[in-house]
Amino acid sequence: MDLFDNAGMETVGIPNDSRGPLAVRMRPRTIDDVLGQDHLLAPGGPLRRLIESDSGDSGPSSVILWGPPGTGKTTLSYLIARSGARKFVELSAVSAGVKELRAVIAEARRHLTTSGAETVLFIDEVHRFSKTQQDALLPAVENRWVILVAATTENPSFSIVTPLLSRSIMLTLHGLGPEDIGKLLERAVSDERGLAGKFSLPAESKDMIVRLAGSDARRSLTVLEAAAGTTEARGESEITVEDVSEAIDVAAVAYDRDGDVHYDVISAFIKSIRGSNVDAAMHYLARMLEAGEDPRFVARRLMISAAEDIGMADPSALQTATAAAQSVALVGMPEARIILAEAVVHLATAPKSNAAYNAINAAIKDVRDGKVGSIPNHLRDGSVWASRQTGAGEGYKYAHDFPGHVVHQQYLPDELAGTRYYEPTENGYESQITPRLAKYRSIVDGEQ
Numbered sequence: 001m002d003l004f005d006n007a008g009m010e011t012v013g014i015p016n017d018s019r020g021p022l023a024v025r026m027r028p029r030t031i032d033d034v035l036g037q038d039h040l041l042a043p044g045g046p047l048r049r050l051i052e053s054d055s056g057d058s059g060p061s062s063v064i065l066w067g068p069p070g071t072g073k074t075t076l077s078y079l080i081a082r083s084g085a086r087k088f089v090e091l092s093a094v095s096a097g098v099k100e101l102r103a104v105i106a107e108a109r110r111h112l113t114t115s116g117a118e119t120v121l122f123i124d125e126v127h128r129f130s131k132t133q134q135d136a137l138l139p140a141v142e143n144r145w146v147i148l149v150a151a152t153t154e155n156p157s158f159s160i161v162t163p164l165l166s167r168s169i170m171l172t173l174h175g176l177g178p179e180d181i182g183k184l185l186e187r188a189v190s191d192e193r194g195l196a197g198k199f200s201l202p203a204e205s206k207d208m209i210v211r212l213a214g215s216d217a218r219r220s221l222t223v224l225e226a227a228a229g230t231t232e233a234r235g236e237s238e239i240t241v242e243d244v245s246e247a248i249d250v251a252a253v254a255y256d257r258d259g260d261v262h263y264d265v266i267s268a269f270i271k272s273i274r275g276s277n278v279d280a281a282m283h284y285l286a287r288m289l290e291a292g293e294d295p296r297f298v299a300r301r302l303m304i305s306a307a308e309d310i311g312m313a314d315p316s317a318l319q320t321a322t323a324a325a326q327s328v329a330l331v332g333m334p335e336a337r338i339i340l341a342e343a344v345v346h347l348a349t350a351p352k353s354n355a356a357y358n359a360i361n362a363a364i365k366d367v368r369d370g371k372v373g374s375i376p377n378h379l380r381d382g383s384v385w386a387s388r389q390t391g392a393g394e395g396y397k398y399a400h401d402f403p404g405h406v407v408h409q410q411y412l413p414d415e416l417a418g419t420r421y422y423e424p425t426e427n428g429y430e431s432q433i434t435p436r437l438a439k440y441r442s443i444v445d446g447e448q
Helices: 006-011 046-052 073-085 098-115 131-142 162-166 178-190 203-213 217-233 241-248 260-274 278-290 295-313 316-331 336-349 355-368 430-444
Strands: 002-004 063-066 087-092 119-124 147-152 169-172
Touching: 046 063, 046 073, 046 169, 063 073, 073 087, 073 119, 073 147, 087 098, 098 119, 098 131, 131 147, 131 162, 178 203, 178 217, 203 217, 203 241, 217 241, 260 278, 260 295, 260 336, 278 295, 278 336, 295 316, 295 336, 295 355, 295 430, 316 336
Parallel strands: 063 147, 063 169, 087 119, 119 147
Antiparallel strands: 002 087
């Protein structure tokens, strides 16, 4: 537990020790120094009002900040504390218990009564608090004995108790984009609190750090600091790509996210999954992740692969890919690599079928070629009076009223009668569809 009294508010949470980590030294001191999160820091926004308000103002009392690592959750809590002569208390949900929590709240009440100053209670990883611990916060938040700033990397709807959610404003932080990460690196190189202009960062080295950092600002500064240390050990001042590679103990993978190599690797990745070569697929996944490819991009391609190349041969493949995409968005790197690997194993080893893919392509081609025809009258909507006058809906056979819930009836327009778009394979689950579909088509077409 870290306590900062009012006397230290000028620099609360921002150590002056030049030996501190670069990510700490470069923590923004003002709201205008914050990169990214423009959607939350616009003039009049709840977060900006809270940061810029004085103690006792009628701004939002408590907030829950949800976002991936390195997006500024801790920084924003410090900025809130610095405004309005507020006291700052930081707890980690990993180590703090109910006893520590109640002690902080009691002290905050006493401080509010005696001095009128508010206390900002920052709880990192609040999703790790049990229901009992979260419930212990309710009176303090309800009565504004503390201004709660709770940070979490997990969806608050699932990890935070409803009463606490209803008493707070939930704000979603986005991962920083490449442009913002680049600006942060340039600032760290030149700023007196950072590298103070002692090193230069060529474009290729900066781009590599941006790729490696993903959307994590803290990680970008950590890599930069390590690379600068390697450069200094060589007695040089220019941070090279080799310095970055050596500093983080990975090879500099030739990979341009906007160039040909990007498309070649992702193409090889998808084709390896399609070809059921799980080892090759894992290799290309590793190449992308080590080169700093956005894991969310990889997850999106896995969803497409599950639908296009596996389809109904294993319907659960799309469920796995979708779950992986959602999990990657919540967790971020480096743990996201495990989730993506699991999805790759499922997809690469699953039975394959592109029958659904072929079906929609063939249907779209017919539509684009003008093969649309008129909807059979008995299938039209007869619920509107004007439509009923034309006989819309008349003669429609309700399938559930017939044996097997299938009935002889025309569904396609006359011009397309008898057309077959979907032709299932004999692979995986789709092999069970083939005889059932043949039976259904026979009944619908009046052949039995």
